[in-house]
Amino acid sequence: MTQTDAKPAASGRRESRKMSRTHAALLEALLPLLEEKAFEQITVREITARAGVGYATFFRRYPDKEALLHDLAAQEIQNLLTMTLPIFHTADTTASTEALCAYVWKHRKLWRALLTGGAAATLKEEYLRLALLVAEEQMDTDAWLPVDLAVRFCVTALVETLSWWLKHDAPPDVHVMAGIVNRLAVQPVFLPAD
Amino acid sequence: MTQTDAKPAASGRRESRKMSRTHAALLEALLPLLEEKAFEQITVREITARAGVGYATFFRRYPDKEALLHDLAAQEIQNLLTMTLPIFHTADTTASTEALCAYVWKHRKLWRALLTGGAAATLKEEYLRLALLVAEEQMDTDAWLPVDLAVRFCVTALVETLSWWLKHDAPPDVHVMAGIVNRLAVQPVFLPAD
DNA sequence: CATAAAATGATATACTGTGTATCATATTTG
DNA sequence: CAAATATGATACACAGTATATCATTTTATG
Numbered sequence A, B: 001m002t003q004t005d006a007k008p009a010a011s012g013r014r015e016s017r018k019m020s021r022t023h024a025a026l027l028e029a030l031l032p033l034l035e036e037k038a039f040e041q042i043t044v045r046e047i048t049a050r051a052g053v054g055y056a057t058f059f060r061r062y063p064d065k066e067a068l069l070h071d072l073a074a075q076e077i078q079n080l081l082t083m084t085l086p087i088f089h090t091a092d093t094t095a096s097t098e099a100l101c102a103y104v105w106k107h108r109k110l111w112r113a114l115l116t117g118g119a120a121a122t123l124k125e126e127y128l129r130l131a132l133l134v135a136e137e138q139m140d141t142d143a144w145l146p147v148d149l150a151v152r153f154c155v156t157a158l159v160e161t162l163s164w165w166l167k168h169d170a171p172p173d174v175h176v177m178a179g180i181v182n183r184l185a186v187q188p189v190f191l192p193a194d
Numbered sequence C: 001c002a003t004a005a006a007a008t009g010a011t012a013t014a015c016t017g018t019g020t021a022t023c024a025t026a027t028t029t030g
Numbered sequence D: 001c002a003a004a005t006a007t008g009a010t011a012c013a014c015a016g017t018a019t020a021t022c023a024t025t026t027t028a029t030g
Helices: A017-036 A045-051 A055-061 A066-090 A093-106 A106-114 A118-138 A147-167 A173-190 B017-036 B044-051 B055-061 B065-089 B093-106 B108-114 B118-140 B147-167 B173-192
Strands: none
Touching: A017 A045, A017 A066, A017 A106, A045 A066, A045 B093, A066 A093, A066 A106, A066 A118, A066 A173, A066 B017, A093 A173, A093 B044, A093 B065, A106 A118, A118 A147, A118 B065, A147 A173, A147 B147, B017 B055, B017 B065, B017 B108, B017 B118, B044 B055, B044 B065, B055 B147, B065 B093, B065 B108, B065 B118, B093 B147, B093 B173, B108 B118, B108 B147, B118 B147, B147 B173
């Protein structure tokens, strides 16, 4: 994910091997650190030390820690969103939900780091931002529930249930988890009956 | 809330008038700051400046910012939890949910500051901590949903919907909001039918 | 292969914020 | 009034961020 274009630098200039190595080293250094501690208390020094890269070099590529996290997560978030959207266009939401859970489970090492550390809040915000963009046009819930609240609820419930899943000691299998996600995060939005 | 026992200091020693004034000044200084910006980017210097209190004096009472926030919010969180619990012991959850929303609306100035700033995460954690303590004994959901996940979901959904409510420009009235909260945060846990 | 361009490492520096220590002053308590 | 103590002001050590500089290494190019 994101081997290229970390810092497009305006004009399309290629990334030398050296830059690529530095780039990859920083990305690969963050992941294990996210498994160890919360994102907020990871220092740039730790990242650069683990990456085997000079401290100042970090700021030549990223303006701050958050940019590195975004670079690491952006593509994965987009993927997850792409798998989330079909849920709201199908009569039977079960299949889509199960596909979503299967995807997360397949990439659970990455998602565990992204969701169970202190990075979760940042991740959720970015996810929410993208989701709200496509919500107005694509998603239509019943009038009793404002669309923006519906999106917020779904994303929040999804992130919460998934992070519970990924940090659980004896996690339910994909099918069972999909059922839970469906009932907690999806169905409530589509059950308008009073 | 919490005029007394901010720092029990082991042996029960009374709090002089001077201490009380300092104590109250700090608590009352945090609230307006929370309405202005996220908790993380509020500095101790700002708090003490607004409280009209020396910088070092802050650390004589609280070990850090978080302790002050906790002191400010602890009682309110307990109150909210007390109003939340009945929801899970009644057949008709509507009445309890409505009482909860009415309470939050009545204290909306405080809760808006607590939930819509960067303090929300800390608040939610504390709320969750207390809720999990009483969950095992009091709350019983259907077997398909692990109790700890049920509690996490409810608290998360509750905090999310309430903070949406409090930061909304034209917020729904208490009755309508109670209906939304009921459907999004409460019912999903109690609708076991497949 | 030689040379210019570019990225890096190492280091110094400015800055912000935290938390502690000290001491003179003001206030409370007995 | 006198002792105890809370406060204000200040200095300080410390950690982390972000920038700047320059010598060195690597890469690109003729």
